[in-house]
Amino acid sequence: MNTSNKLLTEHNAKVVVLDFIHALNAENFEMARAKLHDHMAFRGVMGERNGADIYIEDMEKMKFKYDIKKVFVDEEEVCLWYDINMGSKTIFACGWYKIADGKITSFQVLFDPRPVL
Template sequence: MTATASELAEDYLVAWQGRDFVRLRSLLADDVSFIGPLAAIEGADECIAGLEGMAQVLERIEVRERLAEGSSVITWFDLHTTVADPVPTANWMQVEGGLITRIRVAFDPRGILAARG
């Protein structure tokens, strides 16, 4: 049975927070595209590398709301890191063929960027 877009979004965040990058990779289409305030990435392996980098400062993800319709899902969450105050984040995903094909993330990166020096 194929997971819904909402289930894939949940699995994605749980795997990322748990640093289960093998599981995370299995949720992504090979040609996934990721665009956010800190990076624009094409391809699953590059996406995983970016998420691994961000996981170095990831403390936890506190989901506030998830809205899904068909193959599209938006998750609103607070991104807790070890380097900045919690960051309200919107994450939109598009799902095709049971895999995540597009990810767009919006948040204010100033606190995280300031910590990078």
């Protein structure tokens, strides 16, 4: 991949993920859903979700808020360091997002779960 194509791919991947996070923060779940591949997979410390509709249903209930601290991009993979406000607790976490065809196909979130157990 030449340099200009790589930069465009990385820019697009970053925009998809940031738009997704901003939509969750704004509780615009329809917009957040539009950024997800129908068959996306989520893996987290507290469980897994398969399918965009299932994931969004959970987010509508939980209404987490994300305060992004740092963004790293490598082609169609985006890594975020962020604080996740889970209501009664705010947890520092890392999210690793994979993008294909302009949609999030999978992501994994890691954090220390002890404060929420």
